Amino acid sequence: HSFPTRRSSDLVFIAIVIVFFIKIFKKQTYDTYYKFYGILALVVGVVFILISPPFMGSDEKTHFSRIYEISDGHLITQPQGEVGILATMPRSINKAYTGFDDENKSFDGHISYADIPDRLSIPLNKDNMLNYCACNSTNYFGASLYSPFQYIPHLVGVETGKILNLGPTWILYLTRLCNLVAFVILTMIAIKLLPKFKLAAMLILLSPVVLSGATTASADGITNAWIFLFIAYLINIIYNKKTVGTIEKSILFLLTFFVAMCKIVYFPIIFLAFLIPKKQFKNTKDNYLFKGLLIAFALIFSLGWLYIASLFLDSNSATSVAQKAFVFSHPIEFMFMVIRTYANYIDLDILNLFFGNQMYHWSLKVYPLFSIIYVFTIVLSLFTEKANFNLSKTAKGIIIAIILMIIILISTALFVQNGVGTNGGLIGGIQARYFIPLCLLSLLLVRVKKVKVSTNCIFSIFMFLYCPAILTILLKFIYLT
Numbered sequence: 001h002s003f004p005t006r007r008s009s010d011l012v013f014i015a016i017v018i019v020f021f022i023k024i025f026k027k028q029t030y031d032t033y034y035k036f037y038g039i040l041a042l043v044v045g046v047v048f049i050l051i052s053p054p055f056m057g058s059d060e061k062t063h064f065s066r067i068y069e070i071s072d073g074h075l076i077t078q079p080q081g082e083v084g085i086l087a088t089m090p091r092s093i094n095k096a097y098t099g100f101d102d103e104n105k106s107f108d109g110h111i112s113y114a115d116i117p118d119r120l121s122i123p124l125n126k127d128n129m130l131n132y133c134a135c136n137s138t139n140y141f142g143a144s145l146y147s148p149f150q151y152i153p154h155l156v157g158v159e160t161g162k163i164l165n166l167g168p169t170w171i172l173y174l175t176r177l178c179n180l181v182a183f184v185i186l187t188m189i190a191i192k193l194l195p196k197f198k199l200a201a202m203l204i205l206l207s208p209v210v211l212s213g214a215t216t217a218s219a220d221g222i223t224n225a226w227i228f229l230f231i232a233y234l235i236n237i238i239y240n241k242k243t244v245g246t247i248e249k250s251i252l253f254l255l256t257f258f259v260a261m262c263k264i265v266y267f268p269i270i271f272l273a274f275l276i277p278k279k280q281f282k283n284t285k286d287n288y289l290f291k292g293l294l295i296a297f298a299l300i301f302s303l304g305w306l307y308i309a310s311l312f313l314d315s316n317s318a319t320s321v322a323q324k325a326f327v328f329s330h331p332i333e334f335m336f337m338v339i340r341t342y343a344n345y346i347d348l349d350i351l352n353l354f355f356g357n358q359m360y361h362w363s364l365k366v367y368p369l370f371s372i373i374y375v376f377t378i379v380l381s382l383f384t385e386k387a388n389f390n391l392s393k394t395a396k397g398i399i400i401a402i403i404l405m406i407i408i409l410i411s412t413a414l415f416v417q418n419g420v421g422t423n424g425g426l427i428g429g430i431q432a433r434y435f436i437p438l439c440l441l442s443l444l445l446v447r448v449k450k451v452k453v454s455t456n457c458i459f460s461i462f463m464f465l466y467c468p469a470i471l472t473i474l475l476k477f478i479y480l481t
Helices: 005-026 030-051 060-071 091-098 113-120 148-163 168-193 198-205 208-214 220-239 246-260 264-275 284-316 318-329 331-351 368-384 393-418 432-445 455-464 466-479
Strands: 088-090 129-131
Touching: 005 030, 005 455, 005 466, 030 168, 030 198, 030 208, 030 466, 060 088, 060 091, 060 148, 060 168, 088 091, 091 129, 091 168, 113 168, 148 168, 148 220, 168 198, 168 208, 168 220, 198 208, 198 220, 198 368, 198 432, 198 455, 208 220, 208 432, 220 246, 220 264, 220 432, 246 264, 246 284, 264 284, 264 393, 264 432, 318 331, 318 393, 331 368, 331 393, 331 432, 368 455, 393 432, 455 466
Parallel strands: none
Antiparallel strands: 088 129
């Protein structure tokens, strides 16, 4: 078949943009990486916003339902036992999901690029409400387990859309944009603060998996951003041997609050505070008092929301109650289940970590070679500088313990919520994107000797890998619909 002119022009345009950014990158210094990253993340992020159809991000319909619910003042979703979940919202949102006025239509269907004009024309009609617990048996608000604080940027988009009386699909696009802007601001600050491995951090944060979470109505992007900022700020204090004064303590408490209010599975990140040496405090008492208060502060908010979320989950799933009981009554058997699960899924986790089939809720088909090259490029970028964070063996042991705790907590959460799959009793729902924060955390363990690898070469390879990334999304949602 002849290659269509339109596709050829798209390829040429993408190539020109990629070459343009490569040329700009060559002029950057190590200290200006964060500025370049911010511009590139915004440009590529807007492309992702525009080329992915509305509500087709991973769990995007569920997240958008949660965001709109919060915008109406319902910070906690009200469970209704066997009836379902009480979430009353405009009927038009259900139509934007399904394309039908019929409230009993499932909103889990595919939305193609050709469907967008019709979805954009749907008005909000805020007064025509629908009780979502009375319709659509597939309408499970899993995002109700997320705290409202993870959606602050998204809420700006929703409230702006309400004020302008935009339709639900237009509101979604505003929500995506606000999510992206907040993500870029937080991660720009983090890259500026990070003393080492700025290029590797940039490549991780610019990867399609991370940006897809930051350009949809998902909480993943903001979660990754807060965790990365917490890590970068804390390591900056340690590396530059700053005295931990009132300002530093206040910032750490603020960052701790947002990390604690993200997914409970990432709570162990807070224990990184123990890496700060005693000599950076006024005295021994100040050291122990600050770290103790910080952990207690994080526990109160994190466990407090976990308690609320557990009530919601238990009242809507009798199975989850039994599965929680199994974890506590059969800990050894559960640990073997975790080991079996990752032994079977490790190849999928690697292939889907930065770019793979799990993007946009398993909508894409990505050749494994591209994902392998992504991983290889990011690893190779570590060798562009002779660097390490000069952490002690004890500190590295704490980091490894934190990583293992997070893996176990992710596994436990998925087991309680999803149970086991049909594949040999393995834990269901494992997705590589859940481990992005561990990639950022793992940078602290890296100790490398510089080899003759050009940063320009590494970045050029990475940028050209965006051709298949963007074209894969285009082919799926535009040309093949």
